[in-house]
Ligand SMILES: [Zn+2]
């Protein structure tokens with residue numbers, strides 16, 4: 001009997017899998033080699049040319065050894081964070097085999113004929129009494145949960161899509177954002193550490209030899225490491241600061257770039273401290289996909305929508321239908337905006353990018369992903 005196919009073996013996205021589907025990467029995971037090299041090479045140089053020599057330079061040998069151990073342990077920690085960010089499901093929404101019922105049965109009184117009526121591109125749901133426009137993804141055949149976007153690199157819809165990071169070769173989304181932030185901020189701290197200790201070593205050499213030039217001649221590696229860390233810190237330190245701002249205001253990178261200058265009311269924002277607590281103290285939900293599971297027969301019946309118990313206003317008609325949701329969608333609302341956009345479905349920019357024939361307020365969801373939609377009062 002033929003072995004049943006696993007989910008990861010027939011995966012439709014562009015992901016790469018390792019260890020029988022236990023590790024999931026983006027299609028550009030090879031860039032991890034560059035990222036690892038950019039971290040590992042300077043750390044090795046630091047350990048060999050600075051930390052090792054410091055053991056003899058410092059009055060207390062144990063302090064020198066401590067620096068060496070800290071550098072090695074901290075680098076291992078950074079690599080664990082890097083792997084945790086790039087080798088796990090960022091929050092992929094499982095694709096449907098068929099369009100959801102309300103798409104096929106959009107006009108239930110008439111038989112569904114291809115091209116007889118356009119598919120509803122967007123629909124509106126209520127969260128805490130505020131209207132949220134969700135968009136239909138043609139590729140994944142589902143209405144995207146709010147804050148979800150389709151990554152064109154990985155070809156998946158990803159919840160709370162932040163961006164696709166080429167350095168880690170993975171989407172940054174709901175499930176790996178925290179790891180990503182710790183990776184970036186820890187790398188910045190590592191830069192500060194290597195820079196400071198290299199400067200200390202140069203200072204000690206200068207005290208011994210008398211001039212800075214002699215010290216530089218004695219340890220050119222220290223100068224090179226300081227220059228390298230200084231430049232690197234502009235990137236990782238700047239990125240850390242930017243993400244601290246995003247976390248404090250409960251935004252994603254995508255939202256920040258997409259809606260810059262829109263003057264949208266930030267209704268997701270619970271206040272800086274609450275936003276931080278929400279990000280760092282909330283439980284990371286398990287993956288919605290069991291990549292190692294066996295492929296199931298395609299459902300003969302079109303699946304129900306991923307939007308639960310919500311009155312929906314389909315934007316190209318007056319029909320309102322009740323649909324159900326099997327996705328956990330956040331309750332904290334971040335932004336309201338008047339929309340006049342005109343983008344396409346399936347674009348990496350995703351949310352906020354579908355053509356809507358009527359201008360409507362849009363509310364986006366925040367990080368909290370526990371509560372459900374409330375019912376919409378009838379018009
Ligand atoms: Zn999609």
Ligand SMILES: [Zn+2]
Nearest residue numbers: 151154164171
């Ligand atoms: Zn991606």
